[in-house]
Amino acid sequence: MSNLAFRRRPPFCPNPDCDSRTNPTTWRFQRKGFYPRNQPPHRIQRYRCSQCGRYFSSQTFATTYWLRRPDLPRKLLLRLLACSAYRQIAREARCAPTTAMRQAARLARHALLYLRRHHPAGPLEEPLVIDGFESFAFSQYHPLHLNLGVGARSH
DSSP states (O other), X not given: OOGGGGSSOXXXXXXTTOGGGTXXXXXXXXXXEEEEXXXXXXXXXXXXETTTOOEEEGGGGSXXXXXXXXXXXXXXXXXXXXXXXXXXXXXXXXXXXXXXXXXXXXXXHHHHHHHHHTOOOSSOSSOEEEXXXXXXXXXXXXXXXXXXXXXXXXX
């Protein structure tokens, strides 16, 4: 998620102990200037929660929050979709293989959050068809089961 989505209004106060979490209709914030950054965007908007007084920025809600290399997740995602190995990704991105693994896990968590947020509401409207495939990961002692549920009419 980029900073562009939250430049006008932050979605909530990031403080888990803030009262605005329980009653979001009363939440107010104040803009409190900017701070410079070496990576784009170079100016980051700062905010202050009116209820708890905590300061935060628009970067707080970005997927690149607290990353030293905000360019890495995009490169990593493209290489993971191409089925590259972590060592190969790390060599191209000029980082450690453990960094590539850690960032891949971070991308996976963000993907789960995205799927959770965009999950269709309500019960299924059609019958569900389940099919599976079985293979072996290392040997016959390590079976790999891939099961898939698909809508009978929508596929």
